[in-house]
Amino acid sequence: MNIFNKIKHATEEIIRSFPEAAGIDLAKVVAEPPRDPAHGDVSTNAAMVLTKSLGMPPLTLAEKIADGLRQLPDVTEVNVAKPGFINLRLAPAVWLRHLSEILLAGKNFGLDNLGQGQKINVEFVSANPTGPMHVGHGRGAVFGDVLCTVLEKTGHDVTREYYLNDAGAQVEKLARTLHLRYREYFGENIGDIPAGLYPAEYMKDVAKALAERDGKKWLGLAESEWQEPLRQFAVQHILGWIKDDLKFLGVRHTVFSSEHALIQSGAVDVMMQRMQELGLLYVGVLEPPKGKTPDDWEPRPQTLFKATDFGDDVDRPLKKSDGSYTYFANDIAYHYDKYRRTGKFLVDCLGADHGGYVKRITAAIKAVSSGEAVLDCKINQLINILRNGEPVRMSKRAGTFVTLRDVLEDVGKDVFRFVIMTRKNDMAFDFDLVKVKEQSKDNPVFYVQYAHARIRSVQKHAVSLWGSDAITAKELQQADFSQLTDEAELGLIKKMAAWPRVIEQAVAAHEPHRLCFYLQELAGDFHALWHKGKDHTQLRFLQENNRAASVARLALIEACRSVIASGLDIFGVQPFEEMPA
16 A cells, blocks of 8 residues: 555545636645655645646645645644645554555565556667677666566566667678687787777687687688678677676566668668658758767758657758668667557667767657657666776776676676666766675665664574564564554654655656665664664563564564565565675
8 A cells, every 4th residue: 555645645635625626637746755754744745736726825725735634534733834835644553554564465565556567668788799798788787677677566568678789880890800800710910900890809709609610611701701691690699698697687688679680671661651651751951060970961962850840959861862771760660660569658778878869769759659659768877887996997808898797796796786776877876896895884785685684683583582473474463563652663664654655656757776765765764773772672673571562573674674675676686684794
């Protein structure tokens, strides 16, 4: 049960009872925990968002709504604060009943069927198959995987998609690099790798694998004979590395889509025909752009998409003067294909260098779907890898960047997965390889894991005192919750009660980092209660001479443990049963 939604719905019913509120839109009304718990248990913005619609000053409207809220059962206090917030305080019995519901729901608490089977396509990682994954790819991988998981757990039908950019100039250069390294493998002095190709050491590994499979088959041949088979080999070999890294990270995809296959299938032609039928194309000459000239600009007639009609800054070329399609045409075709295959709700998890791409692809998918598709682009900003505050420059194997595998082997997947989500995706991140392994309250993953392990320790102690019956689900459900009277105990229940709302917000905004923030706060509240018990013996979780109070507190911390475990499961992180030595 989402206790905040219950208050929200009650507030809406009160407003609908006003004669002047007939047909009013209540979509912006929310009920949420106030930022300062001293203000109450629940706060609503109803008066402020409806002041214009109802033609009343916000404070006047707030008082009118407050009069209705005061009549609700279990509401002990309602106050109005400038500029129009309405703050409610609920009776302790409300929270004690809610504790029972949390225990009953267990790991499913908060995981309501928000999606009701709604289809959504989340495309994430999509690292170019031109080298090993770097840590930036890892950030996008974790973000996308966690987003998919929370969507799945809340009733959405999720397609987890990887788009393989295996067409165009970059993979042609990859094939040329492979052929050079292949010749080098058989003893030829190839000199320096030409500019624009891939000079890193990992291409020697690809060449060795090719030589072991095919021997000297590709030596002495014209490029037209080896370009395509070597392109295919390089892409598939490097994709194998990428899939291995994703598996090591605990990330899964359900669909791998190929740009090359998309083009070969005629999907770009289908998209262009659709654009033509909708009257979205014309032939024209673009003005030269200011600053750096992009690859797709030509000072001659091109087939252009009316992107400015859909919010873009300029119209975009889709077909060059020589009749070939631009990269952007392929991208639109891919998004149109996703829309046709998996439905209208699409999420793109993009790298830091794609900020300028968002407006154009959003305009394109809006146009080609006649406004039906809903595309949400999530930019994952850069990660700076540090060791004790000093930058870690590069991988020996990759030569130019820190590989994801190097970091995972250093800190472990669970640490990486959780810590990487402690920042909003569009914020740059300093990831210190030393700090993330420290066992201190400043380390977020340790802080949350330690809360879970501490609860397990208390439960083991309880078993040693009273036997395993003391912590059975039946015993905890039947506990005398009226024993829980301290402000910190009730505060922990209130924090747990916010979990369904946090999940709902994370799903609606596609912002799974909110769950990470919440778990740190919940762990903090638990640790605070633990320390309070050290200072006040009557608040200790276990008291040999007072089993009733002890079982009530065991129920309290079991509910907390269950929420923490459920949250860590969304992040793909295993909770500690005890802290490692």
